[in-house]
Amino acid sequence: xxxxxxxxxxxxxxxxxxxxxxxxxxxxxxxxxxxxxxxxxxxxxxxxxxxxxxxxxxxxxxxxxxxxxxxxxxxxxxxxxxxxxxxxxxxxxxxxxxxxxxxxxxxxxxxxxxxxxxxxxxxxxxxxxxxxxxxxxxxxxxxxxxxxxxxxxxxxxxxxxxxxxxxxx
Amino acid sequence: xxxxxxxxxxxxxxxxxxxxxxxxxxxxxxxxxxxxxxxxxxxxxxxxxxxxxxxxxxxxxxxxxxxxxxxxxxxxxxxxxxxxxxxxxxxxxxxxxxxxxxxxxxxxxxxxxxxxxxxxxxxxxxxxxxxxxxxxxxxxxxxxxxxxxxxxxxxxx
Numbered sequence: 001x002x003x004x005x006x007x008x009x010x011x012x013x014x015x016x017x018x019x020x021x022x023x024x025x026x027x028x029x030x031x032x033x034x035x036x037x038x039x040x041x042x043x044x045x046x047x048x049x050x051x052x053x054x055x056x057x058x059x060x061x062x063x064x065x066x067x068x069x070x071x072x073x074x075x076x077x078x079x080x081x082x083x084x085x086x087x088x089x090x091x092x093x094x095x096x097x098x099x100x101x102x103x104x105x106x107x108x109x110x111x112x113x114x115x116x117x118x119x120x121x122x123x124x125x126x127x128x129x130x131x132x133x134x135x136x137x138x139x140x141x142x143x144x145x146x147x148x149x150x151x152x153x154x155x156x157x158x159x160x161x162x163x164x165x166x167x168x169x
Numbered sequence: 170x171x172x173x174x175x176x177x178x179x180x181x182x183x184x185x186x187x188x189x190x191x192x193x194x195x196x197x198x199x200x201x202x203x204x205x206x207x208x209x210x211x212x213x214x215x216x217x218x219x220x221x222x223x224x225x226x227x228x229x230x231x232x233x234x235x236x237x238x239x240x241x242x243x244x245x246x247x248x249x250x251x252x253x254x255x256x257x258x259x260x261x262x263x264x265x266x267x268x269x270x271x272x273x274x275x276x277x278x279x280x281x282x283x284x285x286x287x288x289x290x291x292x293x294x295x296x297x298x299x300x301x302x303x304x305x306x307x308x309x310x311x312x313x314x315x316x317x318x319x320x321x322x323x324x325x326x
Contacts, residue, residue, distance in 0.1 A: 025220070026205045029307040032316035051317035077317070116299060139304065142314040145322070155301045156324040158199035158224060159255040163304075163320035 031142050031166040039169045040079070047080035047089070050136075050144050050164035055156060056098070062149060063132070065098060073160055074098050077167075078136075080108060080123070092125055094134075115152040122151065142166040195228035195242075198303050198323035201255070203315055204247055207307055211293050212264070214247055222319055223247045224261075226326075227303075229270060229282070241270040241284050243293070266291070281306065301325035 026032060034040050040049045056071040065071075076096040083090055094104040106126040114120045114137055123144065125134040135147035146162040148154050154162040202208060204220035214220055226244040231237060248261030270284045280297040295303035296312060305313045305321040313321035 025203075025209065029205075029207055029309075029311060029313055031314050034317075052315070052320060053318060075317070139298075139312050143304075143312045143320075145298070145302075153299050153302055156200075156322065158226075158324070158326070159201045161200060161302075161320045161322035161324055163315060163322045165315040165317070165320055167317060 031168045034167050034169060040167065041081075041093075042169060044084035045081050045090075047082045048141075048166050049077060049079045049168075051075070051077040051167050052161075052164040054146060054154075054160050054162045058148070058154060059146075060098060063098060071098075076164065078125075078164065089123075094125070113151065114147060115150055122147065136164065139163075193231070193233050195230045197326040198225070198227045198229070199326045200225045200321070200323040201319050202305065202313075202321045203319050205313075207313065208305065208321075211291060212245060212247075212266070213291065218247065218262075219249050220247045221249050224257075225323060227323060238270045238272050238282070240267065242267045243284065272297075281310075295323065298322070 034049075053073050053075045056074045057067070059074050060067065060071055074097055076094060078095075079093040081090045081092065082088060089108045089110055091105060092108040096104070104125075107128060108123055108125045109127040111122050111124050111127070112119060114122060121138040123136040123138060125136070126132055133149075135149070135151050137145040137147055137151075137153070139145055142165060144164040146154055146164065156162050201222050201224050204214065204223050206216065208214070208223060209216060209218070209220070212223065214223070224246045228242045228244075229238065230240045232239050243266040244263065245265070246257060246261040246263040248257035248259070251258045266284070268285045270282055271286050272280060272282050274280050282295045282297055282303060284293040285291050294306040294310065296306055298304055301324065303323040305323070307313055315321050
């Protein structure tokens, strides 16, 4: 990922994070539009951009971050890239409030199976580093669920869920 | 006297049976979701209401004898965010819905919970993701898409 693109994506994400409450009510069940002044990544190289907020403690523990009581929620925006010809997964770009200093980047792949559904489609970030992989269950084209390291569903609370939603320009 | 004893016994037995049908705690799911037009319609929230998000508390009861779905109670609050908190400005507006619910499985064995299935205009459907998670469906049966702030997944309390 070129530094310029990283900078643009980082700027987009933190604008997005600060404008969560400015979302307008949508008339239909379609992905929400990004409120960022800068367009989000799109085109044949991009599978999609997914964003969401969820409780902090579990992910911080998985990422081996020191426990911080003030960390109550995490915001993520993940861009999935693909080969424009074969449509095979290539790289991802994860911007989040746990890693404000530098985006997390790497390869991603599509694997099958959760703890309870052997045929489920799962996106695995960093398949070459299974101890720090992130697993995302594909609910459909617009919704992803963040799984734990055993590929089980994570349970949120009355304010936040472990779900990412597609956003568009 | 004997008649009185029998009547008392029958009354106590009836109370016991009724209590045993309703005494198990319901399974409760909670969430905060966006306030888009589809949930507004389902929850009778006025289209012009100031509403950034909805807090849900869905209690599902089953018949303890056979585990069949029976009653639900949905308590929800909507309104504008109170900055710096997870609550609502001025407490929001709170409402409840109650009725019957059913569970059905499709050809691919995916399970759906439906509240008020006999009144389509106010019916609510959820995909059962597992024992602990439900996800609101739109009228066409698709997963509702949230945004960067909130999603439509309900979490077991």
